[in-house]
Amino acid sequence: MSARDWIDKDFxxxxxxxxxxxxxxxxxxxxxxxxxxxxxxxxxxxxAEARFKAVSEAYGVLGDAEKRxxxxxxxxxxxxxGFRPGGFGGGFGTGGGxxxxxxxxxxxxxxxAGAGAAGSGGISDLLGxxxxxxxxATSSAARSRRGADxxxxxxxxxxxxxxxxxxxxxxxxxxxCGTCHGSGAKPGTTPHxxxxxxxxxxxxxxxxAFAFSEPCRDCRGTGRIVDDPCSECGGxxxxxxxxxxxxxxxxxxxxxxxIRLAEQGEPGxxxxxxxxxxxxxxxxxxxxxxxxxxxLTLKVPVTFTExxxxxxxxxxxxxxxxxxRVPPGTASGRVLRVRGKGIVRRDGQAGDLLVTLxxxxxxxxxxxxxxxxxxxxxxxxxxxxxxxLTAMLEKRSQA
Numbered sequence: 001m002s003a004r005d006w007i008d009k010d011f012x013x014x015x016x017x018x019x020x021x022x023x024x025x026x027x028x029x030x031x032x033x034x035x036x037x038x039x040x041x042x043x044x045x046x047x048a049e050a051r052f053k054a055v056s057e058a059y060g061v062l063g064d065a066e067k068r069x070x071x072x073x074x075x076x077x078x079x080x081x082g083f084r085p086g087g088f089g090g091g092f093g094t095g096g097g098x099x100x101x102x103x104x105x106x107x108x109x110x111x112x113a114g115a116g117a118a119g120s121g122g123i124s125d126l127l128g129x130x131x132x133x134x135x136x137a138t139s140s141a142a143r144s145r146r147g148a149d150x151x152x153x154x155x156x157x158x159x160x161x162x163x164x165x166x167x168x169x170x171x172x173x174x175x176x177c178g179t180c181h182g183s184g185a186k187p188g189t190t191p192h193x194x195x196x197x198x199x200x201x202x203x204x205x206x207x208x209a210f211a212f213s214e215p216c217r218d219c220r221g222t223g224r225i226v227d228d229p230c231s232e233c234g235g236x237x238x239x240x241x242x243x244x245x246x247x248x249x250x251x252x253x254x255x256x257x258x259i260r261l262a263e264q265g266e267p268g269x270x271x272x273x274x275x276x277x278x279x280x281x282x283x284x285x286x287x288x289x290x291x292x293x294x295x296l297t298l299k300v301p302v303t304f305t306e307x308x309x310x311x312x313x314x315x316x317x318x319x320x321x322x323x324x325r326v327p328p329g330t331a332s333g334r335v336l337r338v339r340g341k342g343i344v345r346r347d348g349q350a351g352d353l354l355v356t357l358x359x360x361x362x363x364x365x366x367x368x369x370x371x372x373x374x375x376x377x378x379x380x381x382x383x384x385x386x387x388x389l390t391a392m393l394e395k396r397s398q399a
């Protein structure tokens with residue numbers, strides 16, 4: 001990607017958000033678009049795949065607070081007349097910038113197309129050099145840069161979340177070139193050290209009272225020269241591929257929880273480590289069971305007589321069923337605990353099954369049942385189920 005392309009790209013527009021949108025809204029917009037445009041949801045749709053890559057690239061910058069800050073600063077400086085290809089804008093340095101050229105291709109050296117590539121390395125080096133950051137740390141960053149982190153999503157059912165599961169994950173993202181193994185050089189050839197910068201990736205310049213470093217023009221800040229580029233990746237050392245990973249979902253995973261797979265993200269530059277892959281897990285709700293921490297919850301409808309007289313209920317568990325004794329006189333809404341029938345924790349201990357008893361009131365009754373209830377009502381007419389409320393009402397009526 002050229003410098004001009006990088007500056008002119010509107011990552012905010014790609015995600016359909018404004019430049020003052022919060023990080024949370026940016027993440028929300030990306031997830032929505034990623035679900036709609038993912039290759040698995042649009043098999044054979046080249047346009048959707050291209051949009052998916054563009055959206056991923058935009059989120060790779062805007063989803064990282066530091067990269068977003070650098071991107072906004074670059075667009076403010078370079079996209080509004082502050083700097084232009086061919087020379088400095090007036091007022092920067094001494095002598096009005098006459099005769100001084102600044103190659104934007106060098107500024108953005110080492111950038112790779114793909115999510116998270118823009119906004120790191122070259123642009124951060126430029127801003128650091130302009131405002132006084134100098135030394136070996138910068139040159140090291142220009143030659144070696146950790147790959148960007150990648151995030152994807154997967155949906156599993158409730159039982160898989162409780163017991164754990166192994167799911168296949170299909171990804172379309174930049175990965176280390178399989179032909180050159182990341183070197184960028186054609187197999188059988190080897191990149192050599194840049195003679196201009198001595199492999200540092202930076203050269204020093206003086207501009208009046210200012211002295212600063214800039215990426216080497218010959219090696220574009222990498223410190224290496226590739227004479228015969230790899231035919232697959234064009235010398236970048238990475239290419240976009242569709243790959244399938246097997247992801248182990250641990251038992252007890254929560255809805256919207258992220259699982260980190262170390263060094264499964266985008267490949268690093270200059271031999272640096274790859275980024276990480278974060279898998280965000282969405283759990284489909286169960287039609288019967290709920291969950292509170294490591295405890296399973298279950299609501300069981302019961303009749304009034306079962307609570308009043310007591311009974312034994314058969315209730316389901318994830319593995320089968322258990323018998324549950326309901327003592328006589330149990331109140332509606334009481335929670336009974338079945339120990340060890342919940343979610344198994346990582347330390348091997350299991351949560352509990354919490355059963356909430358709820359009285360079921362029939363909407364229709366036959367004459368026999370209605371007569372029996374009326375007889376019961378007459379027999380318990382002297383019983384007041386709400387004495388506190390009755391006493392309060394009597395006190396207020398006498399006031």
